[in-house]
Amino acid sequence: MPEGRPNDTAALSTAAPDLAPAEVQALVARLYGIDGSVKSLAGERDQNCAVESADGTRYVFKISNPSEPMSLVDLQIAALEHIARTSSSQPVPRVVRTLDGRARDTVELADGTRTTVRMLTYLEGIQIRETPRTAAQRVAMGKGLAELNLALQGFTHPAATHDLLWNVSAAHRLSTQLDSLVEGPRRALAQSFMTRFTAHVLPRLASVRSQVIHNDYHLYNVLVAPDDQARITGIIDFGDMLHAPLVGEVATAAAFHMTGSTDPFEGPAQFVGAYQGVLPLTEPEQDIVADLMATRHLITALISEWRALRYPENRAYIMRHNPAAWEALSQMADLSRHEARDRLLTPTRTGTSS
Numbered sequence: 001m002p003e004g005r006p007n008d009t010a011a012l013s014t015a016a017p018d019l020a021p022a023e024v025q026a027l028v029a030r031l032y033g034i035d036g037s038v039k040s041l042a043g044e045r046d047q048n049c050a051v052e053s054a055d056g057t058r059y060v061f062k063i064s065n066p067s068e069p070m071s072l073v074d075l076q077i078a079a080l081e082h083i084a085r086t087s088s089s090q091p092v093p094r095v096v097r098t099l100d101g102r103a104r105d106t107v108e109l110a111d112g113t114r115t116t117v118r119m120l121t122y123l124e125g126i127q128i129r130e131t132p133r134t135a136a137q138r139v140a141m142g143k144g145l146a147e148l149n150l151a152l153q154g155f156t157h158p159a160a161t162h163d164l165l166w167n168v169s170a171a172h173r174l175s176t177q178l179d180s181l182v183e184g185p186r187r188a189l190a191q192s193f194m195t196r197f198t199a200h201v202l203p204r205l206a207s208v209r210s211q212v213i214h215n216d217y218h219l220y221n222v223l224v225a226p227d228d229q230a231r232i233t234g235i236i237d238f239g240d241m242l243h244a245p246l247v248g249e250v251a252t253a254a255a256f257h258m259t260g261s262t263d264p265f266e267g268p269a270q271f272v273g274a275y276q277g278v279l280p281l282t283e284p285e286q287d288i289v290a291d292l293m294a295t296r297h298l299i300t301a302l303i304s305e306w307r308a309l310r311y312p313e314n315r316a317y318i319m320r321h322n323p324a325a326w327e328a329l330s331q332m333a334d335l336s337r338h339e340a341r342d343r344l345l346t347p348t349r350t351g352t353s354s
Contacts, residue, residue, distance in 0.1 A: 014067040015311065017047040017109060024049050028061055031098045031105055032119055042317055045239065050122060058122035059096060060236075066113045070104075071159035073116045076238045077103045078157050079212060080120075087151035091144075091223075091234050093120035123234030125223030133260035135270050136230035142274025144232045145217050145253055149246060149279055152212050160212050160243035165303055167215070168248040168295045169205050171197050177302040180309075186301075189329050193298045200337060201291045205245055207284045213249035216240040218256040220320075247285040250275055251292030254344070255300075258293075259324050264331045265343040268293065272344060290340035294332050300325040 019027075021038040028034050034053050038061075041048040047063040064073055081103075083090050095103050096119035104118040128137065165174065175194055181187040214221075216237055223234030250272060257267030272289065275281075281289060304322040308315045332340055 014045075014065055016043060016045055016065055016314075017063045017115060019047060019063060019109070021049075024051075024061060024063075027107060027117065028059075028119070031117070032059075032096065033099050034059070044314075044317060051119075060093065060120045060122050062118050062120065063107075064116040064118075066109065066115045068116070069159070069162075070106075070116055072162060073104055073118065075157045075159040075162075076241060077118065079152065079155060079238060079241060082155045083148075083151050086154075087147075090148060090151050091123065091232055092148075092238075093123060093234075093236060096120060123223055123236060125233035126226055126229075127220055128222050128224055128229075129219035131224060131229045133257075133267065134230060137224065138257055138267055138270040139274040140224075140230045140232055141217075141222060141253070141257075142271040142276075143278050144222070144235065145214070145249070146275045146278035148214060148217075148235060149211070149249060152214075155212050156243075157212070160241075162242055164215070164240060164242050166240050166299065167242060167244050168252055168292050168299060169201075169245045171295045171299050172202060174299055174302045177306055180306060181302075186326060189326075189333060190298060190301060192333065193294050193329060196291060196337065197295050197298070201288050201295065204284060204288050208282065208288070209246045209285070210244060211246055212241060212243050213246060214238060214241055215244065215249060215252060217249070217253040245285075247281060247289050248292050250281065250285075251289050252296045254289070255293045255296040255328065256321075256324075258297075258328045258331070264328065265340075268344055269346060286345055287341065290332075290344040291337055293344065294329065294340070297325040297328040297332075301329065 024038045025036065028036060028051050034051065036051040036053040039050045041050055041060065045065040045068065049061045051059045051061050077095055080092055080095055083092050084094055097103060098105055104116050106114055107117050108114050131137070171194065178187065178190055178194060181190060214235070217235070221235065221237045222232060223236065225231045225233050254268040254271050257271045258264040261267050300321050304319050307318045311318065
């Protein structure tokens with residue numbers, strides 16, 4: 001693996017920190033001068049806590065996985081600060097500085113390992129996963145992602161080219177995980193979509209646009225107003241961001257809209273149509289966006305199966321998207337690449353190409 005491009009397998013293979021609330025409270029008081037109550041938030045790699053001060057102001061305190069390179073934390077901080085400067089209306093967290101003006105700090109855990117901590121503003125709203133799916137909401141999400149991608153255009157960072165298993169454009173690196181699946185229909189299904197990716201998508205990726213992307217824009221990471229569930233109030237969790245093909249961002253997000261409708265392509269088509277109304281996909285991108293949507297489901301299935309076996313204590317969180325991923329692959333299994341593409345892009349697509 002190239003120098004300076006750390007493998008995120010370590011972060012997925014190392015348990016998240018588990019500081020007690022009192023320890024977190026003491027850290028926040030020492031570093032930020034905030035005396036607040038602490039509540040745990042869900043997280044896969046890091047320990048995340050909501051902190052509420054006496055005046056009701058809330059923050060998110062993040063304790064990084066010890067295996068997470070500091071450069072990746074710096075990437076996320078730099079991206080948020082870039083967005084704050086260039087597109088201040090974007091509903092993303094703001095970086096909170098320590099008492100001595102730092103964007104992050106380093107602390108020693110009980111076992112002697114050192115890790116990075118940082119604080120972000122807390123965004124109000126409810127996760128979209130807790131609301132009924134509507135067309136208006138999908139349109140808002142599609143437009144919102146396009147606007148976020150526009151805000152990130154031109155942003156660069158040395159760590160943005162890091163390796164990440166959740167990068168749909170590098171799904172072929174998970175081929176070895178196919179062997180860990182039990183022999184049978186699911187293994188055959190996964191193998192067929194891996195073959196589709198390596199044969200039809202991988203050779204085309206050099207011809208599409210790339211930039212820094214969020215890479216995890218889904219129903220858990222987008223917040224809406226309680227009284228207007230089609231109004232986005234927050235985009236959170238920039239932990240999977242990287243420099244990668246833009247179409248992979250769109251496909252990853254669209255994949256999460258396949259559930260909730262009789263027609264599994266109805267939601268994704270509404271989402272992608274709204275995205276293209278703000279930031280149109282090029283013809284080469286349109287040709288592979290449905291393939292990459294399937295690829296997102298494929299890597300979700302493979303990574304979650306592996307992770308759940310390794311960390312059974314966190315199985316519920318790790319496996320939260322697994323059933324939907326297998327269902328989506330089954331729904332797409334009988335469609336050709338072009339049938340899937342046209343169903344995803346209708347009615348936004350004005351023509352088809354072979």
